Amino acid sequence: MIETSARLLKLLTLLQSPRDWTGAELAEKLQVSPRTVRSDIERLRGLGYPVDATRGSVGGYRLGAGGTLPPLLLDDDEAVAVVIGLRKAGGVAGVEEMSLRALTKLEQVLPSRLRRRVNTLASYTVQVPPDGEGPQVDPSLLTQLAGLCRDREQLRFDYSSHGGDWTLRRVEPHRLVNWGRRWYLVAFDLEKQDWRTFRVDRVQPRIPTGPRFSPRELPEGGDVAAYVSRRASAAAWRYRASVVVHLSAGVLADRLTPAAGTVEPLSETTCLFETGADSVQSLAVHLSLLDADFVVREGPAELTDYLDRLAERYRRATSS
Numbered sequence: 001m002i003e004t005s006a007r008l009l010k011l012l013t014l015l016q017s018p019r020d021w022t023g024a025e026l027a028e029k030l031q032v033s034p035r036t037v038r039s040d041i042e043r044l045r046g047l048g049y050p051v052d053a054t055r056g057s058v059g060g061y062r063l064g065a066g067g068t069l070p071p072l073l074l075d076d077d078e079a080v081a082v083v084i085g086l087r088k089a090g091g092v093a094g095v096e097e098m099s100l101r102a103l104t105k106l107e108q109v110l111p112s113r114l115r116r117r118v119n120t121l122a123s124y125t126v127q128v129p130p131d132g133e134g135p136q137v138d139p140s141l142l143t144q145l146a147g148l149c150r151d152r153e154q155l156r157f158d159y160s161s162h163g164g165d166w167t168l169r170r171v172e173p174h175r176l177v178n179w180g181r182r183w184y185l186v187a188f189d190l191e192k193q194d195w196r197t198f199r200v201d202r203v204q205p206r207i208p209t210g211p212r213f214s215p216r217e218l219p220e221g222g223d224v225a226a227y228v229s230r231r232a233s234a235a236a237w238r239y240r241a242s243v244v245v246h247l248s249a250g251v252l253a254d255r256l257t258p259a260a261g262t263v264e265p266l267s268e269t270t271c272l273f274e275t276g277a278d279s280v281q282s283l284a285v286h287l288s289l290l291d292a293d294f295v296v297r298e299g300p301a302e303l304t305d306y307l308d309r310l311a312e313r314y315r316r317a318t319s320s
Contacts, residue, residue, distance in 0.1 A: 152215060
């Protein structure tokens, strides 16, 4: 027979799995009688764990959501994952302070073997911070927007442009995307009749919200992360170019990330690559890494000059 405290911990572990357990199944797992299972369930409830029960031939028990947060039971890998996630938290106003408090509590109760794993990982890895601090987003705003996405309610909001001008927008919100240190709302703009991305730190919702809407087919075949990645990157480009690449669109697309640009087929063996970068030098080097012949159809004059200099430099590097 399992000792009472150990048995309660094993019972709690079973109940945390995403399924219902019958009393007979729990009794078999714990090697006790169904009456003891019912008694242990009541002990867990007394400790603050909300154990839900359903009646009937297919009824059973599972851990539900309660009014307060009871102690959590994490295995080794889950505990390490939570610590790592808390150490990397950022981008939401106040989240660093809240994460630090939670991290302090968790690290105090970590067994020495897990504390060693976490400290080793922290000591021998380096996280490259993004350029600048990035805008901070109110967590209550994220919660509100996520709720509108879930409930499919239209949203009216004032939106600030990069230059500080405000416009009134009316959208059908669909997804929130965290890209780098920024949060974006992917929504269908009812005035533009097209999909748009909005930086959440520039959104000021108006209350009340609008009527409910029927879901639309999301952009990029449902790959919202790729859609935001491409648009966010393009918005930051200082130099842009349209390049005819002597590869099929499918082959080139497989070599690139969504943030690199867009690819459109021209023929079975050529495609049009719309791309950009913050500098002409970066753009030229990026094109040279395509590992295929290409022709610049449109682009800044500085790009053509730099490609000529780069080609001459490569020729000198291989000349005997």
